[in-house]
Amino acid sequence: MSIVLGPNRYGKAETRLVRVVREGGVHHLKDVNVSSSLSGDMRDVHLTGSNAAVLPTDTQKNTVYALARKHGVDQIEDFALLLAAHFVDSQPTIHHARVEIDEYAWNRVADRGHSFVRDGSEVRTCVVHYDRDGAVSVVSGLKxxxxxxxxxxxxxxxxxxxxxxxxxxxxxxxxxxxxxxxxxxxxxxxxxxxxxxxxxxxxxxxxxxxxxxxxxxxxxxxxxxxxxxxxxxxxxxxxxxxxxxxxxxxxxxxxxxxxxxxxxxxxxxxxxxxxxxxxxxxxxxxxx
Structure with missing residues (x-):
């Protein structure tokens, strides 16, 4: 009987991101929770402890913040696709990325440009998969x-x-x-x-x-x-x-x-x- 490594993935769970866009006295708020999971050529890290193929989860967290600053966050599905493609396309050892985002809604208080109240209704969700072989899937949702x-x-x-x-x-x-x-x-x-x-x-x-x-x-x-x-x-x-x-x-x-x-x-x-x-x-x- 032989022992082999089965399916595996690793990532950074629940990176909280709040982005404020200021247009004069009117501000726009985006409040999301981002989780990323990566998989690929990870045999050595499991069997020998070598981290040569590993993009640290802390780097995944920082990527969320950096791409939010560089590209903004509009529709969560588009931002998830951006992140997933970045992880796979920039790292040869990463073959597949899964990005899940929850979005929390805020409503503006009356005619105030910079005051908000948390919307207590549903949470908007999405899960994106991006694979090196070109397969991409987008699942939107609410909970x-x-x-x-x-x-x-x-x-x-x-x-x-x-x-x-x-x-x-x-x-x-x-x-x-x-x-x-x-x-x-x-x-x-x-x-x-x-x-x-x-x-x-x-x-x-x-x-x-x-x-x-x-x-x-x-x-x-x-x-x-x-x-x-x-x-x-x-x-x-x-x-x-x-x-x-x-x-x-x-x-x-x-x-x-x-x-x-x-x-x-x-x-x-x-x-x-x-x-x-x-x-x-x-x-x-x-x-x-």
Whole structure:
């Protein structure tokens, strides 16, 4: 039996970058979290400890700051592509780069040019892979987008066994903290407008679907995106069911006609799935 080195990568996780662009008295803020992972000719560093092929993770961190100063940070997908290409194209021992970026939104305070308040809604995300052989993939996304329908959701007809206590319902609150990622058909796109349109499709499909299950809603959201956005070939979802249970007020001689609930944070149902075009290219390493 022989022992061999398996797949490996290394990098700098969560490099926090805030960039301010000043246009007179009006400032623009970009707040991102960048993680890079590199792989390639790394056999010797694992087997002998030789670092000759290693680009230090501290250098990866500094590269994030330097390229942000040199090129700016507009759409996070474009900045991730810039970083990934730099790591691979500048270093012969680096064959593959993965760059993941989370973006945190800030809103300007009224008409103040330099005052901002943190937007507490979803986090915008992207993952970019860039390979020396020319393969490139871009996955955009969002996470922690909390949405709720106060009616228009049912759940019944499910399996019932000796351990089932859940009662069927024809009217319930449906809520989730949505995480969605979508794979682009090409490595270049108008990522900013695409993000806004995909987000709109997700929200409209969630609101428009009379749901018999969260799975049905998941599919409707993915279908709406793919029907509307030709630059997207696959959407993947993670949708925790944020349960809302009616409070039993009968001990107090009171009814409760779908008005008073308690929100349970755990345990929760977790619904995951993907919706894709039947001719979508192989995902390869896109989702890793």
């Amino acid at each position: 922690d987008l909390v949405v709720l329908n106060s009616t228009g959701s049912e759940f019944h007809g499910f399996i019932e066994d000796e351990f089932t206590t859940l009662q069927p319902t024809n009217d319930r609150i449906l809520a989730t903290a949505l995480s969605a990622r979508w794979r682009h058909t090409g490595a270049r796109s108008a990522f900013g407008s695409s993000y806004g349109e995909v987000r709109r499709c997700l929200l409209e499909a969630f609101a428009d679907t009379h749901s018999l299950s969260l799975q049905q809603t998941l599919y409707a959201m993915g279908e709406r995106v793919l029907d509307t956005r030709p630059e997207v070939c696959e959407v993947r979802f993670a949708m925790p069911n944020k349960h809302h249970f009616l409070v039993d007020l009968s001990p107090f001689g009171m009814d409760n006609d779908n008005e008073v609930y308690y929100a349970a944070d755990r345990p929760y149902g977790l619904i995951e799935g993907s919706v894709l075009r039947d001719d979508a290219p192989d995902a390869g390493f896109a989702w890793e």
